[in-house]
Amino acid sequence: MVVGDIATGTDVLVVGAGPGGYVAAIRAAQKGLDTTLVEKDAYGGTCLNYGCIPSKALITGANLAHEAGHAEEMGIHADPAVDLSAMVDWKDGVVDQLTGGVEKLCKANGVNLVEGEARFADEHKVRVAHGGEGQGSESIEFEHCIVSTGSRPIQIPGFEFADDPIHDSRELLAMDSVPDRLLVVGAGYIGMELSTTYAKLGSDVTVVEMLDDVLPGYEDDVARIVRKRAEELGIDFHFGEGASEWQNGPDGGVVVTTETEDGEESTYPADEVLVAVGRQPVTDTLDLDAAGIETTEQGFIDTDDRARTEQDHIFAVGDVAGEPMLAHTASKEGIVAAEVIAGEPAALDYQAIPAAVFTDPEIGTVGMTESEAEEAGFEPTVGQMPFRASGRALTTNHAEGFVRIVADEPSGFVLGAQIVGPEASELIAEIALAIEMGATLEDVASTIHTHPTLAEAVMEAAENAMGQAIHTLNR
Amino acid sequence: MVVGDIATGTDVLVVGAGPGGYVAAIRAAQKGLDTTLVEKDAYGGTCLNYGCIPSKALITGANLAHEAGHAEEMGIHADPAVDLSAMVDWKDGVVDQLTGGVEKLCKANGVNLVEGEARFADEHKVRVAHGGEGQGSESIEFEHCIVSTGSRPIQIPGFEFADDPIHDSRELLAMDSVPDRLLVVGAGYIGMELSTTYAKLGSDVTVVEMLDDVLPGYEDDVARIVRKRAEELGIDFHFGEGASEWQNGPDGGVVVTTETEDGEESTYPADEVLVAVGRQPVTDTLDLDAAGIETTEQGFIDTDDRARTEQDHIFAVGDVAGEPMLAHTASKEGIVAAEVIAGEPAALDYQAIPAAVFTDPEIGTVGMTESEAEEAGFEPTVGQMPFRASGRALTTNHAEGFVRIVADEPSGFVLGAQIVGPEASELIAEIALAIEMGATLEDVASTIHTHPTLAEAVMEAAENAMGQAIHTLNR
């Protein structure tokens, strides 16, 4: 059936069904607003289909296979064989379950779902082009719009994702078999998560990074623990080098050339290449000027603390709205946008955004580092608990890393935390709540923590900052 | 060298170096008090040597071996062989590291360590009998005393731990090899943790329990998930039966007879028998009457909210002070006792004690259940999030269970939570903090939680209680 250009109207039009958009749409519908969600590709967006979820699934699989194969110390002898295409099938099953769930939840909450690609026609109208069989297009008029079209990987000159051996993260999460030699360009969190995964699955991994350490933006002692472990896993790092070109190699693979700032060249053979140097907002395909919205030089949409763009009735949430480009920020912004449209006193007034990196070990951070706290005018005091002093960490056979908590000395208010170690992604949740609640070190230290758990290390770090830790020597 | 009966004096005498005693001693010393800690067996007490730590270490090993052997679905093919005595050696290494740490921390904080068994001579004096080579004894006079002598397993008539095939949990954590057939008497948390462990290591496990379900004290829907999984692992449950006697069996093992309330008998063959029917306080070997202290009928010492006994200068902490008999309660009581002795305004004024059971899946609970909240006069509202709707849970391939949060409807104050599922022991920490802080559902729901994490399910449960969950349908 060919659908002609019919025009419909809606209170709230949401463009893009990633964690920003689908959450915004559900909340808007929950608030009684007539809501329409347009998605051109797959419900759940990058996060559920090609990002957070697939990467974490493969990390689980790689960890299990690797750990079981390296547990002689614990009396476990195994030599696991990994069938990557079966692992990817399992991962796809997880993704399907979640994206199916998103679709069902949208419908159950009364969100109208439209498949197609939206472009602004004017300040109150989009045209949606339907792909595939049905073809055609439709116009949708809206009172309010939430733009949540996400981001795509940045390409570097000479490395086209269209070329066979050159991959973005999405392709690397859907491989048939484990490459013998993997070259990774970029040691940010996506590059590091995937190099660790493939190193554990058995690839020889080489990482080239322009800067001088892994995970730029993280403190030295945090990044160092992850880099050391990656090196133990056999990952070969080359810092201060940018990938400049690639050629077919003599042995069927490719040879990648890198260049330092001074123009020094090196070459690395590989079978597959992952380029993970960052992501850019998807705003250039939206005809945003028709809606009267400008973007920044990098293509981001500026928003205020209600997630509003320069057009009062148009909101932007998620990766298009700038850093931090994280799924949970997208969702939070989506919720705020929906509630603001519903007339509620919602605002992006959070104190801290937690973030996690699922490397080995994991990283979890929230709020301020010590030096950020100082810059902000606090008098920071810091407490630390190494996991090697944690009973629970030792019993899990993962005792690398530490919990560090940052607080304001005079008031005791908790300002931030950096955790690197087992389950760091989960442990950070307690400190995020502490920060939001305006909790003091004493509050965290006085709260009884279950023994034996990793979370005790959070309590212990707070006690350490107060000079009264039991399981570490106080400074 | 034979030490005669010399008398020394101390501000604070701590009897027993478990998590109650050693923590109390360290804190007392930190407060500048002259502190002496007497231990007759091993630093760290039951918890580090024979309880929490060893059990969690073996659970880690059993989980890894079992998971790796059952991951075909994820594309992992392995057939792990377990050398239990090597696993136990690894566990012993973990224990040594921790108990060595406790000894060092005591010394570093200036605690005087005395090895031997203490008995009260009068209200201000103990006699310490030195075991082993040195023999002899000494008297120690004290201003204040903290009794933290812990607990021991209860024996049942006819089942002597001295008999070869009859074991307490301590012995079961130090086996040379995996028994073919293990019979477990008692389906409390220790019985369930160990049956699950041995089932995963390959034993045929039979559990007999007097009551009609596993884990008495936990809500039905929580216990059911753990029982179902245990049954999947091949554990054979017999409820409503008490073990009455055992005999040598024809095949070299034993035959255990059980009896129902109505006198119906059954017999079960086994190679090894674990009796885990509860623990009783170690107070009968202390000559407490010489100190003017009576115990309850079950041998516990009554204390007030400062951990004080009927003698103002004598405190009792940990398992001797009654339920809940948990390591972290012991430590908290130890800290309060030490601070009260130091003249500080400390008190056992916590609102909630979290607890965990390290079964498959784990259980974590804190504060009130819905019915407890009702009994206490609140108007409870409940929110729930099943882990099968959690992206992170699905990516870990462990999506059984749920997070349930209990709050007071009119005020929104969080009152409790029951979590059964992956990392439940860790996730409960955030809700413990929420309860202590007087947080409302809105506070928990508004705190940004990292994606993808299990902790998001806590936020989602709070949203569900508020009728605005995104990833579950609201009731």
Add this chain to the structure above:
Amino acid sequence: DEAETPSGRVFAPPNVRRLARELGVDIASVDGSGPSGRITEGDVRTAAEADESDTAETADDAPEPRSVSVGDGESSVSKRTTDGETATTVESAARDRTLAAPATRRVAEE
């Protein structure tokens, strides 16, 4: 609009409960100004001042002085006492940072 809290349960963070003991305030009788009546540091200090101007009597929850020879002769109680400023804003911060819980901020917003 606050209902009586059942079973004498107090909704106040640990540091506020400790402060109440330190100042000899019976926290169960303090009116909370936070969301749903949560008790803040400021509420306890106000109650303490009111107590003081009332009578010099201390609540029965007050810590008893104990006859111990503490190392430095001074308990850490006095060291821990903070100045009288309220807990909601940290003035030392150059940044305008509100240290109030989400529910508190929403109430303010409304």
